[in-house]
Amino acid sequence: MAEFFTDVAPIRFEGPDTDTDLAFRVYDPDRVVLGQRMADHLRMAVCYWHSFHWPGSDVFGGGTFDRPWLEAGRDPMDAARMKMDAAFEFFTKLGVTFFCFHDADLAPTGDTFAESKRNLEELVDLAGQHMERTGVQLLWGTSNAFSHPRFAAGASTNPDPEVFAYAAAQVKNAMDATHRLGGANYVLWGGREGYETLLNTRMRQEADQLARFLTMVVEYKHAIGFEGALLIEPKPQEPTKHQYDYDCATVHGFLERYDLVGELLVNIEVNHATLAGHSFHHEVAYAVDHGIFGSIDANRGDPQNGWDTDQFPNSVEEMSLALYEILRGGGFTTGGFNFDTKLRRQSLDRADLFHGHVGAMDTLAQSLLVAASLLEDAELEAARDxxxxxxxxxxxxxxxxxxxxxxxxxxxxxxxxxxxxxxxxxxxxxxxxxxxxxxxxxxxxxxxxxxx
Incomplete structure (x- = not known):
């Protein structure tokens, strides 16, 4: 297995006074905070898609990143194996406990559904070997039921029942893959579960379809004995004009309406919260207080852009207030902090991927210390009481x-x-x-x- 990040050694905790560029200044995985290891509080994960499956493209230009497995002309399965080698090298050098994936990130799409399924099964076997070798675990898996043109009008909410059926088959296989790899959660991200215009949309019809789809997912979870949590990831818009899972309160109301409370929780993304016009703190507090809190996609947006920029989190104040609510509610159970983050397109060096994650991990570690101190001082709770x-x-x-x-x-x-x-x-x-x-x-x- 060839080394990809040849200029980077395993990242270590060296404390706030270190001169080492790539070192943790705050994140010490074994430091005990409120009776628990810092690593076990935070349960941090690297996302497979932005980190290894994205070439650094945007709507105005092509890829800028050095990702040889994405080069045209490579055998798709050979490229997927090379990508996985690099990913697990990154996970272990960074020192994270978990990773997350979409089915389409892990394995190439075949010419037929059967070929895609075979590709996924083979790459899941390989991922299992890497996980056994490294000790890295799976925080959650999911299915990409939004990129292919067939999903332009949604997956479960599509006007065509055949698209619904195709999405169901794809999610079933992704759930199987997550179960086989011992995933702690399975996420349902409705990337296009919404509408672009009401002129051709029946909202009640699409809501009923979405509820039926989620009910089928719940039934399958119990049928296969998957013990992880099922998570819905709220998002207000983009790529559609309006998403049916707009924010935590909307998801909660949907679960209440269709008798799904207790079966599904929320995976809250920071940038999605702000796109919905909320603070991240608000969304976490709502989920904790209403018993639907599951996991976090840790990132941030740019306040001057009205869209999902997925930058690395760097605000200790923002993350501290959210972590305060998480700790107040008892902390994570199956969830954790997944870095659903993108490098900037001009960050071309292979080591830049480490710089982004190291800074984000230190941000969360510092935020944990602040939140723990607020909880121990108890002044905020006393004022509320x-x-x-x-x-x-x-x-x-x-x-x-x-x-x-x-x-x-x-x-x-x-x-x-x-x-x-x-x-x-x-x-x-x-x-x-x-x-x-x-x-x-x-x-x-x-x-x-x-x-x-």
Missing amino acids: ARYAGWGEGLGAQILDGKHSLADLEEQVASGGLDPQPVSGGQERLENLVNRTLWRAVSAPPDPPPAA
Whole structure:
């Protein structure tokens, strides 16, 4: 197996004062935070598609990256094996625990469905060998049911039932592959499950189709004994004008409407949250509070671009607030942080892929320390508790228990018994508290190791 990243040695933790360019300054996988290893808190993964299957192209120009397995004229299966060799070399040198894939990233599409299935099965066997050799695990798998022209009008929401059937067959095989590789989750990303114009669309019809498709996926999961979680990835638009899985609240309402709550969770992408007009913090908090939180696609957008740029995360403040909600909810179970990220097209060196991931991993590590400090200090929770204290006793508890009607409450107010006055929400004080924690968290001494 030829080495691809010849100029890069395995990345090590060297601390904040190191002069080594490619080294972790904050991410120490064995550092104990809140009683758990940093690596086990974060469960970080590399995505197969942007990192190894994307040539560095955009709508205005062709590929710019040095990816020999994508060169024209190569035997597709030989190229896929070369790509996989390079990918697992990258995973092990970077030191991540997990990776994620689409079926079309892992194996080339054949001339027939049967050939595509054979290709996938062969590459899954090879991936299993690499995983056994390296110890790298599969965070989740998924199926690309959006790139081929047959999916231009959607997959499960397509007006043509034959396209629905084709997508079902493709997802079945991708689920089988994920199950065989011991994946912790399976993701359903509705890349084109939406509409471009209402002039030719029946929304209720397409929603019913999507619900039927998801029900079939749930049934198949149980039939094969897959113990991982099924995840839906919300996205508001792009490539369609409107996606049916717009945001976490939309997905939650859909699951409630079609009796799928408890069967599917959400995989939240940072850039999708901001495209929906939300903060990432909001989407995570909603999912945690409503019991649908599953996993994260960690990236960011550019505030000057209204589309999905998939850049590496670099905001400790943004990720700290999200991690605070994750830790508050008990942390990940099957999920983790997948870097659904692209290099910039001008980042041409092979080592640039390491630079992007190393910086992102340090960002998440620093964010974890901040979130843990906020949780341990408990000032945010104390402020929340104090603000809503009235609902835990007296009048507030009686209202929630259904002991008062509108007429009862009107009578209390009219009799002069109630004269509520506004109370400060203290937003600025709490923002200052977060900023102070950002300043001090990384310089704090590490937690002692757990007792033997």
